[in-house]
Amino acid sequence: MNKDFVAGMKAALPILVGVIPFAMISSVAAVSVGLSFVEAMGMSVIVFAGASQLAVIQLMSAGSPWIIMVLTAWVINLRFTMYSAALAPDFQKLATWRKAILAYMLSDQAFGLSMSHFVSTDEKLDHRWYYFGNALTIWAVWQLSAIIGALLGPLVPASWGFDFAFPLSFTALMFGSLRDRPTVIAALTGGIVAVFGKGLPYNLGLVLAITSGIAAGYWSENYKNGRVMK
Amino acid sequence: MSKLSLWLLFLAVGAGTFSLRFLFIYLFGRINMPDWLPRALRFVPSAALAALVFPALTHPAGSLDLSLGNFRLLAGLGGALVAWKTRNVLFTILAGMALLWILEAAFGL
Numbered sequence: 001m002n003k004d005f006v007a008g009m010k011a012a013l014p015i016l017v018g019v020i021p022f023a024m025i026s027s028v029a030a031v032s033v034g035l036s037f038v039e040a041m042g043m044s045v046i047v048f049a050g051a052s053q054l055a056v057i058q059l060m061s062a063g064s065p066w067i068i069m070v071l072t073a074w075v076i077n078l079r080f081t082m083y084s085a086a087l088a089p090d091f092q093k094l095a096t097w098r099k100a101i102l103a104y105m106l107s108d109q110a111f112g113l114s115m116s117h118f119v120s121t122d123e124k125l126d127h128r129w130y131y132f133g134n135a136l137t138i139w140a141v142w143q144l145s146a147i148i149g150a151l152l153g154p155l156v157p158a159s160w161g162f163d164f165a166f167p168l169s170f171t172a173l174m175f176g177s178l179r180d181r182p183t184v185i186a187a188l189t190g191g192i193v194a195v196f197g198k199g200l201p202y203n204l205g206l207v208l209a210i211t212s213g214i215a216a217g218y219w220s221e222n223y224k225n226g227r228v229m230k
Numbered sequence: 231m232s233k234l235s236l237w238l239l240f241l242a243v244g245a246g247t248f249s250l251r252f253l254f255i256y257l258f259g260r261i262n263m264p265d266w267l268p269r270a271l272r273f274v275p276s277a278a279l280a281a282l283v284f285p286a287l288t289h290p291a292g293s294l295d296l297s298l299g300n301f302r303l304l305a306g307l308g309g310a311l312v313a314w315k316t317r318n319v320l321f322t323i324l325a326g327m328a329l330l331w332i333l334e335a336a337f338g339l
Contacts, residue, residue: 021320046244073243078274080250088258103252164330165323167286172313172322174279183276190277191284198285206281213277218270
């Protein structure tokens with residue numbers, strides 16, 4: 001096997017401690033709102049983006065309209081465009097179908113592992129193999145854990161309140177995303193607008209909250225940089 | 231929700247998510263990215279995650295409840311403290327769930 005591929009796989013091992021429970025919770029949650037094993041795994045394989053899957057499940061249990069679920073998931077996954085842009089130069093010379101496979105496996109963890117390694121090492125390393133090694137490991141372990149979660153799901157009684165694991169996992173991910181004052185302002189604005197917009201029809205409050213949060217963060221960064229009049 | 235609309239939901243979410251992942255890998259070298267786009271996209275995770283978390287804590291049963299009887303709000307704040315200190319998904323879930331069960335066992339009906 002390619003040595004950079006193996007190095008990528010090894011680098012993924014410690015992060016699996018976070019991947020396994022998150023994948024299991026995602027499919028326990030999917031089964032708990034009434035999805036079958038096949039449906040839960042269908043979503044896991046087709047979407048492969050935990051935060052958006054949990055958001056869809058939460059909205060499903062609240063009886064939200066179809067279009068709101070789709071839009072919310074897309075907005076949550078907008079962050080992948082940033083990862084895609086950052087990795088693009090490394091993949092430029094690959095055939096389109098290979099680019100498509102690497103893109104499908106893109107996750108927060110694979111991006112984080114790869115980029116932090118690429119910027120911190122001078123050693124001769126094939127970035128594509130290293131990324132493929134860790135992204136594939138994360139993908140495979142995610143799906144295996146999702147299978148276990150979907151099998152265990154029906155055994156977990158609703159009275160245990162496991163649906164509360166969604167907001168808790170989002171809380172941890174949210175704190176991980178707070179890097180400076182503008183991101184804190186984006187989060188506070190998004191959260192507060194969501195609370196006040198809760199009563200709006202079709203869950204429009206959520207979309208309004210996310211766009212207000214992005215606008216507030218963007219504006220405060222411009223203000224900080226003295227470019228507010230630009 | 232019918233079986234058909236459920237699978238259409240997965241396909242729509244999946245196709246959109248794949249497009250977002252593939253977009254710039256595919257476009258690289260073909261177009262230049264506008265300068266404001268990455269600067270705006272950077273705020274998506276913070277804004278979106280907070281917008282999902284806040285109402286889940288303040289509206290546990292669909293209506294606003296800021297009282298001490300709202301165990302999910304209290305357990306969520308405890309979880310937030312752990313999230314702030316550790317940034318770890320698993321620790322946050324364990325702490326928040328444990329707190330919720332303790333509150334329900336001690337003060338619940």
